[in-house]
Amino acid sequence: MRVLGIESSCDETAVAIYDSTQGLMAHALHSQIELHAEYGGVVPELASRDHIRKIVPLLTACFADAGCSREHIDGIAYTAGPGLMGSLLVGASMGQTLAYAWDIPSIAVHHMEGHLLAPLLEDQQPDFPFVALLVSGGHTLLVNVNAIGDYELLGESLDDAVGEAFDKTAKLLGLPYPGGPELAALATQGDPERFTFPRPMTTQPGYDFSFSGLKTFVVNTARKLDVVDQQTKADIARAFEDAVVDTLAIKCKRALKALNINQLVVAGGVGANKQLRARLQTLCESLGGQAFYPRPEFCTDNGAMIAYAGSRRLQHNTPKSTTIECHARWPLSDLEPIK
Ligand code: KG4
Ligand code: ZN
Numbered sequence: 001m002r003v004l005g006i007e008s009s010c011d012e013t014a015v016a017i018y019d020s021t022q023g024l025m026a027h028a029l030h031s032q033i034e035l036h037a038e039y040g041g042v043v044p045e046l047a048s049r050d051h052i053r054k055i056v057p058l059l060t061a062c063f064a065d066a067g068c069s070r071e072h073i074d075g076i077a078y079t080a081g082p083g084l085m086g087s088l089l090v091g092a093s094m095g096q097t098l099a100y101a102w103d104i105p106s107i108a109v110h111h112m113e114g115h116l117l118a119p120l121l122e123d124q125q126p127d128f129p130f131v132a133l134l135v136s137g138g139h140t141l142l143v144n145v146n147a148i149g150d151y152e153l154l155g156e157s158l159d160d161a162v163g164e165a166f167d168k169t170a171k172l173l174g175l176p177y178p179g180g181p182e183l184a185a186l187a188t189q190g191d192p193e194r195f196t197f198p199r200p201m202t203t204q205p206g207y208d209f210s211f212s213g214l215k216t217f218v219v220n221t222a223r224k225l226d227v228v229d230q231q232t233k234a235d236i237a238r239a240f241e242d243a244v245v246d247t248l249a250i251k252c253k254r255a256l257k258a259l260n261i262n263q264l265v266v267a268g269g270v271g272a273n274k275q276l277r278a279r280l281q282t283l284c285e286s287l288g289g290q291a292f293y294p295r296p297e298f299c300t301d302n303g304a305m306i307a308y309a310g311s312r313r314l315q316h317n318t319p320k321s322t323t324i325e326c327h328a329r330w331p332l333s334d335l336e337p338i339k
Contacts, residue, residue: 001020003074004073005018008087008088008090012029014030014058014301014303015062016304020315024121024308026062026065027304028058032050035047035050037177047084047086048090075104075107076098078306080092080326081110089324093324096323117312122294124292126290129144130292132145135267135276136268137167142251147338154207155207157211158208160210165212166184166244169237183240184241184275186233190231195239197217202251209247214240218236262288272296
Protein backbone atom coordinates (compact mmCIF):
# COMPACT_ATOMS: atom_id res chain seq x y z
CA MET A 1 0.00 0.00 0.00
CA ARG A 2 1.35 3.44 -0.96
CA VAL A 3 0.35 6.38 1.22
CA LEU A 4 0.76 10.13 0.82
CA GLY A 5 1.33 11.81 4.21
CA ILE A 6 0.66 15.48 4.93
CA GLU A 7 1.82 17.35 8.05
CA SER A 8 0.95 20.98 8.83
CA SER A 9 0.19 21.07 12.56
CA CYS A 10 2.60 23.86 13.53
CA ASP A 11 5.44 25.59 11.70
CA GLU A 12 6.59 22.94 9.23
CA THR A 13 4.80 22.07 6.02
CA ALA A 14 5.81 18.52 5.17
CA VAL A 15 4.72 15.75 2.79
CA ALA A 16 5.99 12.23 2.13
CA ILE A 17 5.19 9.09 0.18
CA TYR A 18 5.56 5.79 2.06
CA ASP A 19 5.16 2.40 0.46
CA SER A 20 4.57 -0.55 2.80
CA THR A 21 6.77 -2.79 0.61
CA GLN A 22 9.42 -0.36 -0.66
CA GLY A 23 9.64 1.90 2.42
CA LEU A 24 9.96 5.66 2.32
CA MET A 25 9.98 6.80 -1.32
CA ALA A 26 10.33 10.56 -0.90
CA HIS A 27 9.72 13.38 1.54
CA ALA A 28 9.75 17.15 1.29
CA LEU A 29 9.63 19.80 3.98
CA HIS A 30 9.50 23.56 4.37
CA SER A 31 10.37 25.02 7.76
CA GLN A 32 8.88 28.41 8.73
CA ILE A 33 11.68 29.22 11.20
CA GLU A 34 12.76 32.35 9.31
CA LEU A 35 9.18 33.59 9.06
CA HIS A 36 8.61 33.46 12.82
CA ALA A 37 12.15 34.26 14.02
CA GLU A 38 11.61 38.02 14.31
CA TYR A 39 8.61 37.43 16.63
CA GLY A 40 10.50 34.96 18.85
CA GLY A 41 7.81 32.29 18.47
CA VAL A 42 5.19 30.88 16.11
CA VAL A 43 2.55 33.40 14.94
CA PRO A 44 -0.47 31.16 14.16
CA GLU A 45 -2.01 33.33 11.42
CA LEU A 46 1.31 33.65 9.56
CA ALA A 47 1.83 29.90 9.95
CA SER A 48 -1.45 28.92 8.29
CA ARG A 49 -0.99 31.38 5.43
CA ASP A 50 2.48 30.02 4.76
CA HIS A 51 1.21 26.41 4.76
CA ILE A 52 -1.23 27.44 2.01
CA ARG A 53 1.63 28.91 -0.05
CA LYS A 54 3.96 25.93 0.33
CA ILE A 55 1.80 22.82 0.29
CA VAL A 56 1.22 22.46 -3.48
CA PRO A 57 4.87 23.06 -4.51
CA LEU A 58 5.95 20.52 -1.85
CA LEU A 59 3.49 17.92 -3.14
CA THR A 60 4.73 18.45 -6.70
CA ALA A 61 8.37 18.11 -5.59
CA CYS A 62 7.64 14.99 -3.54
CA PHE A 63 5.85 13.21 -6.40
CA ALA A 64 8.70 14.12 -8.78
CA ASP A 65 11.28 12.82 -6.29
CA ALA A 66 9.37 9.56 -5.73
CA GLY A 67 9.01 9.12 -9.50
CA CYS A 68 5.34 8.29 -9.21
CA SER A 69 2.01 9.92 -9.92
CA ARG A 70 -1.36 10.09 -8.21
CA GLU A 71 -2.55 6.86 -9.86
CA HIS A 72 0.00 5.03 -7.67
CA ILE A 73 -1.34 6.41 -4.36
CA ASP A 74 -3.67 4.09 -2.40
CA GLY A 75 -4.47 6.36 0.54
CA ILE A 76 -3.87 9.72 2.17
CA ALA A 77 -2.84 10.36 5.77
CA TYR A 78 -3.05 13.86 7.18
CA THR A 79 -2.28 15.25 10.63
CA ALA A 80 -5.61 16.01 12.29
CA GLY A 81 -4.21 17.22 15.63
CA PRO A 82 -3.17 18.19 18.15
CA GLY A 83 -1.86 21.49 16.84
CA LEU A 84 -2.76 24.99 15.68
CA MET A 85 -6.28 24.92 14.26
CA GLY A 86 -5.61 27.17 11.26
CA SER A 87 -2.46 25.25 10.36
CA LEU A 88 -4.11 21.85 10.78
CA LEU A 89 -6.97 22.91 8.53
CA VAL A 90 -4.63 23.52 5.59
CA GLY A 91 -3.17 20.00 5.55
CA ALA A 92 -6.47 18.36 6.51
CA SER A 93 -8.48 20.08 3.77
CA MET A 94 -5.78 19.32 1.21
CA GLY A 95 -5.68 15.67 2.28
CA GLN A 96 -9.43 15.19 2.27
CA THR A 97 -9.89 17.06 -1.01
CA LEU A 98 -7.29 14.96 -2.80
CA ALA A 99 -8.72 11.74 -1.33
CA TYR A 100 -12.20 12.71 -2.58
CA ALA A 101 -10.95 13.77 -6.01
CA TRP A 102 -8.80 10.63 -6.43
CA ASP A 103 -11.47 8.38 -4.87
CA ILE A 104 -9.13 6.80 -2.34
CA PRO A 105 -9.41 6.45 1.47
CA SER A 106 -7.99 9.02 3.85
CA ILE A 107 -7.07 8.79 7.50
CA ALA A 108 -6.81 11.43 10.24
CA VAL A 109 -3.47 10.88 12.02
CA HIS A 110 -2.62 11.91 15.58
CA HIS A 111 0.56 14.00 15.42
CA MET A 112 2.04 12.38 18.54
CA GLU A 113 1.33 8.89 17.21
CA GLY A 114 3.31 9.97 14.17
CA HIS A 115 6.26 10.92 16.42
CA LEU A 116 5.85 7.72 18.46
CA LEU A 117 6.00 5.47 15.40
CA ALA A 118 8.79 7.41 13.61
CA PRO A 119 11.53 5.01 14.90
CA LEU A 120 9.75 2.24 12.98
CA LEU A 121 10.93 3.94 9.77
CA GLU A 122 14.49 2.92 10.72
CA ASP A 123 16.29 -0.41 10.20
CA GLN A 124 16.65 -1.03 13.94
CA GLN A 125 13.16 -1.34 15.39
CA PRO A 126 11.78 -2.14 18.85
CA ASP A 127 9.42 -5.04 19.51
CA PHE A 128 6.15 -4.45 21.37
CA PRO A 129 5.74 -3.69 24.23
CA PHE A 130 8.06 -0.72 24.72
CA VAL A 131 8.08 2.52 26.67
CA ALA A 132 8.01 5.75 24.65
CA LEU A 133 9.27 9.13 25.75
CA LEU A 134 7.72 11.78 23.51
CA VAL A 135 9.40 15.14 23.90
CA SER A 136 8.32 17.93 21.58
CA GLY A 137 7.56 21.64 21.66
CA GLY A 138 4.02 21.02 22.85
CA HIS A 139 4.13 17.68 24.69
CA THR A 140 6.11 15.63 27.19
CA LEU A 141 4.56 12.18 27.41
CA LEU A 142 5.75 8.91 28.89
CA VAL A 143 3.73 6.10 27.37
CA ASN A 144 3.50 2.33 27.74
CA VAL A 145 3.06 1.09 24.17
CA ASN A 146 1.52 -2.39 23.92
CA ALA A 147 0.69 -2.22 20.22
CA ILE A 148 -0.09 0.41 17.61
CA GLY A 149 -2.93 2.46 19.09
CA ASP A 150 -2.79 0.69 22.46
CA TYR A 151 -1.27 3.46 24.53
CA GLU A 152 -1.28 3.75 28.31
CA LEU A 153 -0.28 7.24 29.42
CA LEU A 154 2.13 6.87 32.36
CA GLY A 155 2.99 10.51 32.85
CA GLU A 156 3.04 13.95 31.25
CA SER A 157 4.18 17.48 31.92
CA LEU A 158 1.91 19.38 34.28
CA ASP A 159 3.09 22.71 32.82
CA ASP A 160 5.68 23.51 30.12
CA ALA A 161 6.61 20.79 27.64
CA VAL A 162 10.35 20.02 27.49
CA GLY A 163 10.79 21.70 24.10
CA GLU A 164 8.90 24.74 25.36
CA ALA A 165 11.19 24.89 28.43
CA PHE A 166 14.24 24.73 26.13
CA ASP A 167 12.81 27.47 23.91
CA LYS A 168 11.84 29.78 26.79
CA THR A 169 15.18 29.32 28.57
CA ALA A 170 17.02 29.97 25.33
CA LYS A 171 15.03 33.19 24.92
CA LEU A 172 16.03 34.27 28.44
CA LEU A 173 19.66 33.70 27.42
CA GLY A 174 19.15 35.88 24.33
CA LEU A 175 19.34 33.01 21.84
CA PRO A 176 17.31 33.08 18.61
CA TYR A 177 14.09 31.07 18.04
CA PRO A 178 13.71 28.11 18.09
CA GLY A 179 16.03 27.96 21.04
CA GLY A 180 16.31 24.22 21.72
CA PRO A 181 19.11 23.40 19.27
CA GLU A 182 20.83 26.77 19.98
CA LEU A 183 20.79 26.16 23.73
CA ALA A 184 22.10 22.62 23.24
CA ALA A 185 24.98 23.96 21.10
CA LEU A 186 25.84 26.61 23.70
CA ALA A 187 25.71 24.02 26.49
CA THR A 188 28.62 22.14 24.90
CA GLN A 189 30.85 25.13 25.87
CA GLY A 190 29.54 25.20 29.45
CA ASP A 191 31.19 24.11 32.67
CA PRO A 192 29.04 21.33 34.21
CA GLU A 193 30.39 22.05 37.72
CA ARG A 194 29.50 25.76 37.98
CA PHE A 195 25.73 25.63 38.59
CA THR A 196 23.39 22.85 39.70
CA PHE A 197 19.70 23.17 38.86
CA PRO A 198 16.91 21.13 40.47
CA ARG A 199 15.55 17.87 39.03
CA PRO A 200 11.82 18.66 39.37
CA MET A 201 9.40 16.05 40.72
CA THR A 202 12.01 13.30 40.86
CA THR A 203 11.80 12.75 44.63
CA GLN A 204 8.07 12.04 44.55
CA PRO A 205 6.52 8.89 43.11
CA GLY A 206 4.91 8.76 39.68
CA TYR A 207 5.87 9.71 36.16
CA ASP A 208 4.65 13.29 35.73
CA PHE A 209 6.98 16.17 34.92
CA SER A 210 7.14 19.88 35.63
CA PHE A 211 9.61 22.08 33.78
CA SER A 212 8.32 25.64 34.24
CA GLY A 213 10.23 26.11 37.53
CA LEU A 214 13.56 25.65 35.74
CA LYS A 215 12.99 28.92 33.85
CA THR A 216 12.58 30.74 37.15
CA PHE A 217 15.78 29.09 38.35
CA VAL A 218 17.58 30.42 35.28
CA VAL A 219 16.25 33.95 35.91
CA ASN A 220 17.20 33.85 39.60
CA THR A 221 20.66 32.44 38.86
CA ALA A 222 21.34 35.24 36.35
CA ARG A 223 19.98 37.92 38.74
CA LYS A 224 22.40 36.93 41.49
CA LEU A 225 25.40 37.52 39.22
CA ASP A 226 27.04 40.88 38.52
CA VAL A 227 28.04 39.97 35.00
CA VAL A 228 26.35 37.50 32.66
CA ASP A 229 29.00 37.07 30.00
CA GLN A 230 29.07 34.51 27.20
CA GLN A 231 30.81 31.87 29.36
CA THR A 232 28.21 32.32 32.12
CA LYS A 233 25.41 31.85 29.57
CA ALA A 234 27.07 28.65 28.40
CA ASP A 235 27.41 27.46 32.02
CA ILE A 236 23.71 28.16 32.64
CA ALA A 237 22.75 26.39 29.40
CA ARG A 238 24.80 23.38 30.52
CA ALA A 239 23.19 23.31 33.98
CA PHE A 240 19.73 23.56 32.39
CA GLU A 241 20.36 20.80 29.86
CA ASP A 242 21.90 18.53 32.52
CA ALA A 243 18.87 19.04 34.78
CA VAL A 244 16.40 18.26 31.98
CA VAL A 245 18.29 15.20 30.73
CA ASP A 246 18.71 13.87 34.26
CA THR A 247 15.03 14.38 35.09
CA LEU A 248 13.87 12.62 31.92
CA ALA A 249 16.32 9.76 32.51
CA ILE A 250 15.18 9.27 36.12
CA LYS A 251 11.52 8.98 35.06
CA CYS A 252 12.33 6.70 32.12
CA LYS A 253 14.35 4.40 34.35
CA ARG A 254 11.52 4.30 36.88
CA ALA A 255 8.97 3.35 34.20
CA LEU A 256 11.20 0.74 32.52
CA LYS A 257 11.95 -0.93 35.84
CA ALA A 258 8.33 -0.91 37.04
CA LEU A 259 7.11 -2.43 33.77
CA ASN A 260 10.09 -4.75 33.40
CA ILE A 261 10.75 -3.46 29.88
CA ASN A 262 14.19 -2.62 28.49
CA GLN A 263 13.27 -0.99 25.18
CA LEU A 264 12.72 2.75 25.06
CA VAL A 265 11.58 4.78 22.07
CA VAL A 266 12.52 8.45 22.18
CA ALA A 267 10.88 10.77 19.68
CA GLY A 268 9.76 14.36 19.12
CA GLY A 269 11.94 17.42 18.48
CA VAL A 270 13.91 17.22 21.75
CA GLY A 271 14.75 13.62 20.81
CA ALA A 272 17.33 15.21 18.48
CA ASN A 273 19.26 16.38 21.57
CA LYS A 274 22.62 14.60 21.57
CA GLN A 275 23.13 14.54 25.34
CA LEU A 276 19.64 13.08 25.88
CA ARG A 277 20.18 10.42 23.20
CA ALA A 278 23.50 9.31 24.69
CA ARG A 279 22.16 9.29 28.25
CA LEU A 280 19.07 7.21 27.45
CA GLN A 281 21.09 4.79 25.34
CA THR A 282 23.40 4.20 28.33
CA LEU A 283 20.38 3.76 30.59
CA CYS A 284 18.80 1.12 28.35
CA GLU A 285 22.10 -0.72 27.92
CA SER A 286 22.46 -0.87 31.72
CA LEU A 287 19.09 -2.65 31.74
CA GLY A 288 20.24 -5.06 29.04
CA GLY A 289 18.14 -3.35 26.38
CA GLN A 290 18.27 -0.57 23.82
CA ALA A 291 16.98 2.91 23.06
CA PHE A 292 15.42 3.54 19.66
CA TYR A 293 15.36 6.92 17.93
CA PRO A 294 14.29 8.21 14.58
CA ARG A 295 17.16 9.74 12.57
CA PRO A 296 17.51 13.36 13.82
CA GLU A 297 15.63 14.91 10.86
CA PHE A 298 12.62 12.70 11.69
CA CYS A 299 12.68 13.69 15.38
CA THR A 300 11.28 17.10 14.49
CA ASP A 301 8.04 17.42 12.52
CA ASN A 302 8.04 15.70 9.14
CA GLY A 303 5.70 14.09 6.62
CA ALA A 304 7.32 10.64 6.72
CA MET A 305 6.04 9.84 10.21
CA ILE A 306 2.49 10.79 9.20
CA ALA A 307 2.62 8.74 5.99
CA TYR A 308 3.98 5.78 8.01
CA ALA A 309 1.41 6.00 10.85
CA GLY A 310 -1.34 6.43 8.24
CA SER A 311 -0.18 3.43 6.23
CA ARG A 312 -0.18 1.19 9.34
CA ARG A 313 -3.75 2.26 10.12
CA LEU A 314 -5.02 2.18 6.53
CA GLN A 315 -3.83 -1.40 6.16
CA HIS A 316 -6.41 -2.35 8.79
CA ASN A 317 -9.17 0.12 8.12
CA THR A 318 -10.00 2.08 4.98
CA PRO A 319 -12.56 4.70 6.01
CA LYS A 320 -14.37 6.61 3.26
CA SER A 321 -15.34 9.59 5.40
CA THR A 322 -15.33 12.98 3.68
CA THR A 323 -15.29 14.90 6.99
CA ILE A 324 -12.28 17.18 7.39
CA GLU A 325 -11.14 16.17 10.87
CA CYS A 326 -9.18 18.64 13.03
CA HIS A 327 -8.61 18.69 16.79
CA ALA A 328 -6.56 21.42 18.47
CA ARG A 329 -6.47 19.11 21.51
CA TRP A 330 -6.61 15.35 21.21
CA PRO A 331 -5.49 12.99 24.00
CA LEU A 332 -3.27 10.18 22.71
CA SER A 333 -5.16 7.70 24.89
CA ASP A 334 -8.36 8.41 22.87
CA LEU A 335 -6.90 6.45 19.94
CA GLU A 336 -8.21 2.98 19.13
CA PRO A 337 -5.81 0.04 18.75
CA ILE A 338 -5.61 -1.25 15.18
CA LYS A 339 -7.61 -4.45 14.94
O1 KG4 B 1 8.45 17.80 17.49
P1 KG4 B 1 8.75 19.21 17.14
O2 KG4 B 1 9.46 19.49 15.84
O3 KG4 B 1 7.47 20.09 17.12
C1 KG4 B 1 6.37 19.87 17.93
O4 KG4 B 1 5.61 18.92 17.65
O5 KG4 B 1 6.30 20.62 18.92
O6 KG4 B 1 9.61 19.77 18.37
C2 KG4 B 1 10.12 21.07 18.36
C3 KG4 B 1 10.84 21.31 19.67
C4 KG4 B 1 11.24 22.76 19.86
O7 KG4 B 1 10.88 23.17 21.16
C5 KG4 B 1 12.76 22.72 19.67
O8 KG4 B 1 13.43 23.75 20.36
C6 KG4 B 1 13.08 21.36 20.24
O9 KG4 B 1 12.04 20.53 19.75
N1 KG4 B 1 14.40 20.86 19.79
C7 KG4 B 1 15.44 20.63 20.62
C8 KG4 B 1 16.51 20.17 19.81
N2 KG4 B 1 16.07 20.14 18.51
C9 KG4 B 1 14.77 20.55 18.53
N3 KG4 B 1 15.56 20.76 21.95
C10 KG4 B 1 16.75 20.44 22.51
N4 KG4 B 1 17.82 20.02 21.81
C11 KG4 B 1 17.75 19.87 20.46
N5 KG4 B 1 18.82 19.43 19.78
ZN1 ZN C 1 5.84 17.46 16.56
